[in-house]
Amino acid sequence: MSLNLGGMQVVSLLSGTLDYSQIVQQLYQVARQPGDALNQTIRTLQQKKNDWSNIASLASKLQDALVALADSSTFTSFATTVGGEDTSAITASASTGAAPGTYNITVNLGSPATFTSSAGIGAAPTLSTQLSSPVFSQPVIAGYVTVTIGTTSKTISVSTTDTIQDVINNINSAFGSTVISGAAINGNQLTFTNNSGQAIIFGSAGDTSNFFQVIGLNGVQVSAGSNGASGLLGHVQLTTYLQSANFAISVTERNGDIKINGVDITYNAQTDTLQAVINRINSSAAGVTASYNPLTDTITLTSKTSQPITVSDVTGNLAAALNISGTSQAGTPWSYTINGVSGTSAGPTVNNVIPGVTFTIQSAGSCTLTVSQDTSTLTKKVQDFVNAFNSLYNQLQTYTQKGGDLQGDAAMAQLAFKYMNDVLSNGLPGVAPQYANLTVQAIGINNGAVGSAPGTTNSLQVDTNKLVQAFQNDPNEVQFLLTGMATKLNNDLVNLTGQFNSLTPITSSNMNLVGIAQAEQNMYSKMINDTLQQQQTIYDQAQAEAQQLMFQFQQLQQFQAQAAMELAALRGLFATTG
Structure with a gap:
């Protein structure tokens, strides 16, 4: 807060002038000092509130560790x-x-059952099919290919607007005779006769078009007078919608359902691709893995067991289009x-x-x-509990020791001792009679050397060898002791945190419980707000007093100015009459 000290800021005295703005500012700062002194109080209160928040967080983590420790899986793992x-x-x-x-x-x-398409599922092209048509296993790239007859090699230009027949014609034109005759599409393959009188080799390493690779002729040699054949020409398109994916048997039903091992796989021929259907099969409960073989243009279903695979169309005809319908042979x-x-x-x-x-x-x-x-689960959960306990215990001691933030805080002073006693004392809830006089120290959890009084050491310790030996000798003893200890300690921690769990469930009688930590934070919040209001009152009063002083000095300035004017007038009057 600042003062507005503008305008006339001096008062004339017989011996000179007085800077009243400086006097008002100094008096204002003096009046603020009690309020400024409260800043340290506010910081101290905020720190104590933060300390309780930290304790609540550490206690909550300890409760989580107790729940995990008491879980039955801790003692029944193998x-x-x-x-x-x-x-x-x-x-x-x-x-x-x-x-x-x-x-x-x-x-x-053994071996899983498999079910493979009985034949290729893609539609065959014709000799007049353009190379740009989406019927091949991969797109054809324009460029040139090489054909070698005997010792003579020719490069043949390939354009995506060419047809299969165009390429054959271009080969014959390059050699000046019908070196390839009788070309036809049979069984989804290009068949032909070598009419050149010498061996023909298709393709070379320097080709810039992949045409021969796409149709399965790259590197193929056909002897003079012999018949040759390409690989499969037409393939189904994996990433094209089913209705236009080049199936030999058209998939036209918009909404279809194929059943595999009794599990329905639905599809939409207008919006689903074959790859989408494969993915859907693989993520379903049908118990099979579907895959596409581009070399044979077939689908294979591989079971996760040796049991036969059954496939049928419920609606639509996708199973028929995939050439995979009925029941497969069993595996081994x-x-x-x-x-x-x-x-x-x-x-x-x-x-x-x-x-x-x-x-x-x-x-x-x-x-x-x-x-x-399995003792590893037990030892890990015990160690996790001990680590969480020590974090809370040590922090409680740090806060309440001499010079600590919460030294003398009655609500916190006894917590560390109480929690250590919860761990190490007998009288645990739910413990079988034969273990009633035992404590967890009997199974390797202690707070120091023999003879140390509960609450006098700075941490819990675990004798892992002793714990494992006790568990192997009598797992019930270990379970009873740890579960009883966890329940007893958790009941006290609930009072601190207000956090209920499986060890201390919420009931109609405790549902409105406000944990000690939250209550303390609420108390410190109120004290902070009260102190802030007290501070603001001091500041407001200092401001008002300063403003009053300024008003009084301004009144004095006005009186001096009026007196000076009257004096000047008198002087003028006396000078005239003199």
């Missing part, structure tokens, strides 16, 4: 180890309820022997033949599979 002669023969995993033990396994690969089942007991599987993945275990056959061979309790 690990699998593949050993023996062929360790790559299988991969395996185990779930809750797995049967621990070592199993001798021999496996053999995957086989295995476990501890001398043989079995087969329709797919490479075998479920629950060993209780709770899934293994996938990767290659033929023999191996051993060991199923054991």
Whole structure:
């Protein structure tokens, strides 16, 4: 806030002048000082509010770690180890309820069922089809191609406006005779006779047009008098809408439905491409993978099992157009022997033949599979809990120690001790009678050397070896102790954070709970607002007093000016009459 000290700012004295603007400014600053002093109070209050917010965040993370620790999966996880002669023969995993033990396994690969188009699915061109037509496996590039007869090579110009017959005619013209005769399209191939009397070789490394590559003649040699044939000419177009994709059997139904293994695959012939349909099949629950072979212009469905594949048109005729309708042959089942007991599987993945275990056959061979309790999940979750606890515990101590931001804060002073006691004391909720006198220290969680009193050390520690040994000796003991500890500590943390979870669910009696941390933040927010209002009142009063002083000095200026005018008039009067 600033003062407007413009205009006359001096008062004449007998001994000189007085700069009243400077006096008012100094008095104003003095009057503001009590308000300025409150800035430190505001900063201190804001820091304490921030500290409580940080405590709430750390406590919330600790609650999350407790929920994860108490989850049943922490204590029911199993690990699998593949050993023996062929360790790559299988991969395996185990779930809750797995049967621990070592199993001798021999496996053999099976084969999936496949279903392939009975013939090419693209429409054949004619000799009069232009090379620019979208019927070939790839676009034809204009340029030139080379034809060699005996020792004579000729370059033949190829334009995209040419037809297949035009290219043949151009070859014959280049050699001055009918070296290629009887050209025709048979079975989607260009057939012809070498009438040159010498061997003909189509194409060379220097060709600038890909015409011979596109029709499958590049590098082909046809002996004198022999018949030659190209590769497949007409191909279905993967990225063109179905109704105009050059199918030999036109797909004309706008909205169609093809059923694969009982799963409906719908399509729109006007807006879907064959590639889109392939993608839809592959992401469906049909249990097959669809692929297109550009060399044979066919579709192949490969099952994920050895079971036969069934395909039919429900509406439309896409299955007919793909030349893939009916039921395929079955594949070969995957086989295995476990501890001398043989079995087969329709797919490479075998479920629950060993209780709770899934293994996938990767290659033929023999191996051993060991199923054991997974202690890595337990030790990780315990360590995650300890890390989260120590972060909160140490921060609580830092804030409340001598010189800390919240030294003397009654609401926070006892929390660190209380939470450490929750972890290390007995009397845990839900603990079976046989474990009632135990604490988590019995399974390797402690706060220092033997004899350390709860709350007197700076952190929790984990004796991993002791924890693992305890779990292997009696997993129920470990589960009861950790779950009971987690529940007890979480109940107290809920009072701090107001955050409910599976360990402390929300109920009608606690649904309106405001956590201690939030209540403290609310309190400090109110104190900050009250202090800001107090500060503003001081500033407003200082401003008002300064304005009053300015008014009084201005009145004095006006009086002096009036007196000076009267004095000047008197002087003039006396000078005239003198």
